[in-house]
Amino acid sequence: MGLRAFFDRIEPSFQKGGRYEKYFALYEAVESFLYTPRTVATVAPHARSFTDMKRIMTFVVIATIPCILFGLWNTGYQANRAIADLGPEALTGWRVGVMQALGGFGLNPDNLLANMFHGLLWFLPIYIVTLVVGGIWEVVFAVIRGHEVNEGFLVTSMLYVLILPASAPLWQVALGISFGVIIGKEVFGGTGKNFLNPALVGRAFLYFAYPAQMSGDSVWTPVDGFSGATALGITAREGVPGLASADITFWDAFWGTIQGCIGETSVVMCMIGLAFLLVTKIANWRLVVGCVAGTIGFSALLNFIGSDTNPMFAMPFWWHMVLGGWAFGLAFMVTEPVSAAHTNVGRFWYGVLIGFMVVMIRVINPAFPEGMMLAILFANIFAPLIDWFVVRANIARRAKRNA
Numbered sequence: 001m002g003l004r005a006f007f008d009r010i011e012p013s014f015q016k017g018g019r020y021e022k023y024f025a026l027y028e029a030v031e032s033f034l035y036t037p038r039t040v041a042t043v044a045p046h047a048r049s050f051t052d053m054k055r056i057m058t059f060v061v062i063a064t065i066p067c068i069l070f071g072l073w074n075t076g077y078q079a080n081r082a083i084a085d086l087g088p089e090a091l092t093g094w095r096v097g098v099m100q101a102l103g104g105f106g107l108n109p110d111n112l113l114a115n116m117f118h119g120l121l122w123f124l125p126i127y128i129v130t131l132v133v134g135g136i137w138e139v140v141f142a143v144i145r146g147h148e149v150n151e152g153f154l155v156t157s158m159l160y161v162l163i164l165p166a167s168a169p170l171w172q173v174a175l176g177i178s179f180g181v182i183i184g185k186e187v188f189g190g191t192g193k194n195f196l197n198p199a200l201v202g203r204a205f206l207y208f209a210y211p212a213q214m215s216g217d218s219v220w221t222p223v224d225g226f227s228g229a230t231a232l233g234i235t236a237r238e239g240v241p242g243l244a245s246a247d248i249t250f251w252d253a254f255w256g257t258i259q260g261c262i263g264e265t266s267v268v269m270c271m272i273g274l275a276f277l278l279v280t281k282i283a284n285w286r287l288v289v290g291c292v293a294g295t296i297g298f299s300a301l302l303n304f305i306g307s308d309t310n311p312m313f314a315m316p317f318w319w320h321m322v323l324g325g326w327a328f329g330l331a332f333m334v335t336e337p338v339s340a341a342h343t344n345v346g347r348f349w350y351g352v353l354i355g356f357m358v359v360m361i362r363v364i365n366p367a368f369p370e371g372m373m374l375a376i377l378f379a380n381i382f383a384p385l386i387d388w389f390v391v392r393a394n395i396a397r398r399a400k401r402n403a
Helices: 003-010 021-034 053-090 094-101 112-145 152-162 170-184 198-209 231-238 241-245 250-255 267-279 285-305 317-322 326-334 344-364 372-401
Strands: none
Touching (some): 053 112, 053 152, 053 326, 094 112, 112 152, 152 170, 152 198, 152 326, 170 198, 198 372, 231 241, 250 267, 267 285, 267 326, 285 317, 285 326, 285 344, 317 344, 326 372, 344 372
8 A cells, every 4th residue: 555545544634635735745755765656657568667767766876875975985085195195285275174174183084084074075066066957957858848857867967976086177067967968868858768878978078078177197186286197097007017106906996995086986885886786676687797798808818919018908807897987887887777788688798898898998099098988888879789680680580490
């Protein structure tokens, strides 16, 4: 029995139009989270799945929580450590003033609360701008098309923020989410009709439009005057051995205590989120297996070929998996159901294509050492074609069998 039916039975004044009607927004929000709404399509041709959109979006947001919490800590940790290294010259900006007002532990990189709060001061402005600007565009298109604002933007906004550097200028954050929502989703009809991941579209726009603020050595730790190359940037120049000279170990990269985008650095937290999505069946395991297989297979081939001029050829697959946005992309974007392939066989090869492309971009084109973002967008474009080939192969196989 739903909440509304329950209250209708015990108290007539709870019925629609009654004096307690204003409370039903809360009741129905709880009901739609706990139960499957009656509005879910259950028969063909209108349904692919019995899982409603609200449930999918809620579960994805929940899955990002470990990355959010760790991202707050790591952003604050990297900033506090840089300030400790640079000294008084780094004590600039209103965030530093707020942290100093907290007393002696305010800028202490060894203090958990200091790191979390400092990271929150960088995270919140970016997230608020993303919600406000992106939300406005969602409302505008909802009014134009005459439909309700759905929960899809909550996932897009969270993923978009987590793949940005903490030092991103807020006006660029607004431009990026505008581009992602409009060009990446709304021009194709809105949530569920886009063939590109909107968060990645917005991030890619910023990277190519404003590379100085989205790449380089000075953008990953939000402290004026601090410069430090990311782990992938180091490997692009010096190979894996260069990480040892920078005091970066495999376990540093695995746990995520290195520079990077807000929510991407910790493989552990990304895998916790991925495990949740797999258990709840929001993510399809074939996409994951395909991406892992593509990464392992192509990196092993390049290791075998070798190169005297490109140290990235020698980078083993396990380093590819712990650096950059590989783990985050696998957990939250490779598995994104709308822009991925929809046939079971197609899902596997879609994942293989991403795993192959991310290694190729990182190794063959070391000028862009990250690779995961472009690999996923590239596969988004080919997902319909992959499904087409799978369907045609099935048709040909059945025709031959029944001839």
